[in-house]
Amino acid sequence: MMKRMLAGKMVPAVGLGCMGMSEFYGETDDTQSLATLxxxxxxxxxxxxxxxxYGSGHNEELLGKFIKRIGAKRQDVLIASKFGIYRDPSDKYKLLIEGSRDYVKKACEASLKRLNVEQIDLYYVHRRDPNTPIExxxxxLAELVKEGKIGAIGLSEMSPETLRKAHAVHPIAALQSEYSLWSRDLxxxxxxxCEQLGIALVAYSPLGRGFLTGKLDKNQIQQSDAAADFRTKLPRFQGENFDHNLELVKTLEKMSAELGCSTAQLALAWLLDQYANLHVIPGTKRIAYLEGNFSAQNVQLDAAASAMLGKIFDPSAIAGKRYPDAILQGTNL
Known part of the structure; x- marks a missing residue:
């Protein structure tokens, strides 16, 4: 098992992203999700x-039920949550951002209650509020650390300038950003x-929202209700972009077969090689995928294989942006 430091705890480099248990990726099933957790x-x-x-509070409530079930094992677990995004009532995909001092305190109290914890181990600013100084x-958040309500502070999808300013106010434990073979902007x-400042990087969507597993069905994705499956709105999953990107994944499949691992494991192993304190949080609602993702820590890549993957998935080779423009405008501020 590959353990790395995150928010003061040594944890396996592969964590679990829980978002899909509440929305964005089809039907939800709390019984199944709790069993998966x-x-x-x-x-x-x-x-x-x-x-x-995630699920407008539902996902935290689900984690709260899980935490209650595990009892004393809670001390061995790192719970990370985020605040700062809320929904426009008329459009669930229109994100509204808030980062004022009062909102921070209010959001934290609500999350503590839903999660059924006295302290959130790692609490992220989900997106920067352009109308509120990051300081x-x-x-x-620094006040919440002193009060013992959060253990460490994280930022999500922010610019180098914002990270530097934030870190000058209080040490930032982690930066969470989208990072995978096909999303390499950072x-x-x-x-x-992050390396210079000693900050952990937590990569979300490390499997390209499932695309890098090679198991997605184009028709199923593109014919899904956008309200149920977020991917129908993403440029990389649309039309010719899907077909182009699938050809890249076929190369990934060939390499994984030669190395004796799954396509998903190879994609995760490549990421884990990119930075000594990088963590990945592939999401799943199903028990069947848990072991394979977790075992990616055991896949050994030599320098030649790593370089080959980096070349195949050069950013210029990917068709389509990772988000629609309306969402990209709120990232990396």
Whole structure:
């Protein structure tokens, strides 16, 4: 097992992203999700990631039920949550951002209650509020650290400038950003800065929202109700972009077969090689995928294989943006 430091705890480098248990990826089933969470704990997962935005509080409540069930094992688990995004009542995909001091305190109290904990181990600013200085937001979080309500502060999808300003107010434990073979925007700026400042990087959507597993069905995705499956709105999953990107994944499948691992394991193993304190949080609602993802820590890549994957998935080779423009405008501020 590959353990790395995160928010003061040594945890396996592979954690569990819980978002899909509440929305964005088809039907939800709380009974199934709770069974998956418990199975993950039994397999060795210790890092569980959520947000108050996922299911408008539902995901935190689900984690709260899980925490209640595991009892004393809670001390071995790292619970990470986020605040700062809420929904426009008329459009669930229109994100509204808030980072004022009062909102920070209010959001934290609500999350503590839903999660059924006295302290959130790692609490992220989900997106930067352009109307509130990051110093005010992080200052409020620093007060929560002193009060014992959160253990460490994280940022999500922010610029190098914002990370530097935030870190000057209070040490930032982790930066969470989308990072995978087909989303590598942060390699030139954020990875070196995280290393310089001693900040962990938590990669969300490390399997390209399932695309890099090679198991997605184009017709199923593109014919899904957008309200149920978020991927129908993403440029990389649409039309010719899907077909183009699938050809890249076929190369990934061939390499994984030669190495004796799954396509998903190869994609995760490549990521884990990119930075000494990088964590991945692939999401799943199903027990069947837990062990394979977790075992990616055991896949050994030599320098030649790693370089080959980096070349195949050069950013210029990917068709389509990772988000629609309306969502991209709120990232990396």
């Amino acid at each position: 418990e199975a993950a704990l039994d397999l060795g997962y210790r890092h569980f990631d959520t947000s108050d935005m 005010e937001t992080v200052g409020a 390699e030139q700026t954020m990875l070196p800065l």
